[in-house]
Amino acid sequence: MTIRSVEAFPLSLPFDIGGPKPIFAGKTREMEMLLIRVETEDGLVGWGESFGFSIWPATVQVIERLVSPLAVGRDESKIDELILEISRKLHPLGRAGAVIFAISGLDIALWDIQAQRQHLSLANYLSKDPKKTIPAYASLIRYNNPDLVAKNAAAAVSKGFKAIKLHETGVAEIKAAREAIGPDIHLMVDTNCPWTPEQAIQMCQQLEPLNLLWIEEPVWPPEDHIGLATVKREGNIPTAAGENALGYTDLKSLITHQVVDYLQPSVTKIGGVSEMLKIMGLSKNTTIQIAPHSPYMGPGLIATAHLIAAQAEDIFLEYTFCQMDLNPLGKSVLTEDGCFPISNEPGLGLAVDMNIVQQLLVS
Ligand SMILES: [Mg+2]
Numbered sequence: 400m401t402i403r404s405v406e407a408f409p410l411s412l413p414f415d416i417g418g419p420k421p422i423f424a425g426k427t428r429e430m431e432m433l434l435i436r437v438e439t440e441d442g443l444v445g446w447g448e449s450f451g452f453s454i455w456p457a458t459v460q461v462i463e464r465l466v467s468p469l470a471v472g473r474d475e476s477k478i479d480e481l482i483l484e485i486s487r488k489l490h491p492l493g494r495a496g497a498v499i500f501a502i503s504g505l506d507i508a509l510w511d512i513q514a515q516r517q518h519l520s521l522a523n524y525l526s527k528d529p530k531k532t533i534p535a536y537a538s539l540i541r542y543n544n545p546d547l548v549a550k551n552a553a554a555a556v557s558k559g560f561k562a563i564k565l566h567e568t569g570v571a572e573i574k575a576a577r578e579a580i581g582p583d584i585h586l587m588v589d590t591n592c593p594w595t596p597e598q599a600i601q602m603c604q605q606l607e608p609l610n611l612l613w614i615e616e617p618v619w620p621p622e623d624h625i626g627l628a629t630v631k632r633e634g635n636i637p638t639a640a641g642e643n644a645l646g647y648t649d650l651k652s653l654i655t656h657q658v659v660d661y662l663q664p665s666v667t668k669i670g671g672v673s674e675m676l677k678i679m680g681l682s683k684n685t686t687i688q689i690a691p692h693s694p695y696m697g698p699g700l701i702a703t704a705h706l707i708a709a710q711a712e713d714i715f716l717e718y719t720f721c722q723m724d725l726n727p728l729g730k731s732v733l734t735e736d737g738c739f740p741i742s743n744e745p746g747l748g749l750a751v752d753m754n755i756v757q758q759l760l761v762s
Pocket residue numbers: 589615616642692
């Protein structure tokens with residue numbers, strides 16, 4: 400069968416984080432979701448997601464002007480062939496950013512369709528014996544306020560999460576979280592690339608007593624692999640990175656050179672399910688653990704959950720901790736007692752409410 404259409408739907412979801420929302424890229428943080436809808440000539444619909452955040456207007460343009468014309472009319476079952484051809488044709492426009500985000504959304508939707516054709520969930524299409532539920536960690540948005548960090552970390556534990564990740568750089572905030580959740584809950588800290596390697600090592604010394612599971616992206620710039628490796632070697636806290644990797648080759652280098660302890664490929668940023676499978680395969684039989692990046696609330700989150708469910712190892716799903724009252728994907732993006740249930744419905748198992756899509760559409 401062939402692809403009839405590829406459409407992009409940028410949405411802004413209402414959400415509450417239990418405190419003031421931080422500033423991101425010069426404006427108050429929003430929950431932007433870029434849904435990708437692919438329909439085949441026989442009327443089957445697959446859903447994907449491209450990394451939303453503030454970049455979605457550029458990605459919509461890439462989908463509509465470049466990706467859609469290259470995909471429409473092509474055999475949707477030949478995912479490798481189509482994605483490789485589009486990637487090769489568009490490579491001069493950037494191997495990271497909007498082009499790859501757009502390709503990621505298409506790829507996820509094609510895998511959704513592929514699994515639907517087999518009448519299997521994506522997890523079951525990838526593995527004969529997928530997990531039925533997987534543990535999630537609560538990924539808290541940045542508060543820059545020890546009291547709010549403590550309050551929301553405790554709230555996440557009360558909802559059943561056994562692991563909490565902060566987006567903070569201050570020792571006071573991180574200490575407040577550890578005191579609020581006690582010693583038995585895993586605590587991770589995502590710093591979003593603030594420091595030189597030397598500064599990061601000093602911070603690790605201060606944070607060491609707080610028993611962190613990992614410290615994430617401690618070094619600027621994110622592609623400074625030598626700096627990251629130095630922090631891993633001398634920082635005495637396990638390290639994590641990979642969400643800003645420049646494609647498969649960059650992630651492969653992080654694995655080959657053992658630059659981090661936890662590798663964080665992002666399905667909506669790195670090229671979709673296809674690239675995630677390659678990276679997950681490469682990491683097998685190494686000391687590096689996969690900890691996917693998935694702070695989104697659409698098909699990308701669900702695809703990540705199915706990818707995790709298909710692995711033998713126990714892997715945490717990153718789950719943005721917030722109150723969300725309206726999402727066109729309904730209950731399929733909700734956790735239960737700190738875990739994420741894996742739907743047994745065909746593909747990603749999505750029933751997208753187009754009325755809510757129209758309601759939340761942004762332009
Ligand atoms: Mg991160």
